[in-house]
Amino acid sequence: MRVWHAMWIERIDRKIAAIRQRQTEQERGRRNRPSPPEWVVELGIGTGRPPIQVHEGDCHMTGSRRRPVSRDEARRLLADGLHACTH
Numbered sequence: 001m002r003v004w005h006a007m008w009i010e011r012i013d014r015k016i017a018a019i020r021q022r023q024t025e026q027e028r029g030r031r032n033r034p035s036p037p038e039w040v041v042e043l044g045i046g047t048g049r050p051p052i053q054v055h056e057g058d059c060h061m062t063g064s065r066r067r068p069v070s071r072d073e074a075r076r077l078l079a080d081g082l083h084a085c086t087h
Helices: 002-032 071-079
Strands: 039-043 051-056 066-069
Touching: 039 071, 051 071, 066 071
Parallel strands: none
Antiparallel strands: 039 051, 039 066
């Protein structure tokens, strides 16, 4: 019985150590994650990939073709007639 209990205690201790390690790595990842860009331009398909819309950096409607832009460039694009995201 002692051997059996010792084996289970060892398994439990290894599982606890693995969970703590995973939690530590997740917390480190959250702390080191770069902040999202303030503004994003959604890009079109085709030659030159023309910009389509301006989105906030954390907008959920941004497509997969995008690039971050500065606030000044976003203003310039909007002043040039580019549409802003309605969300």
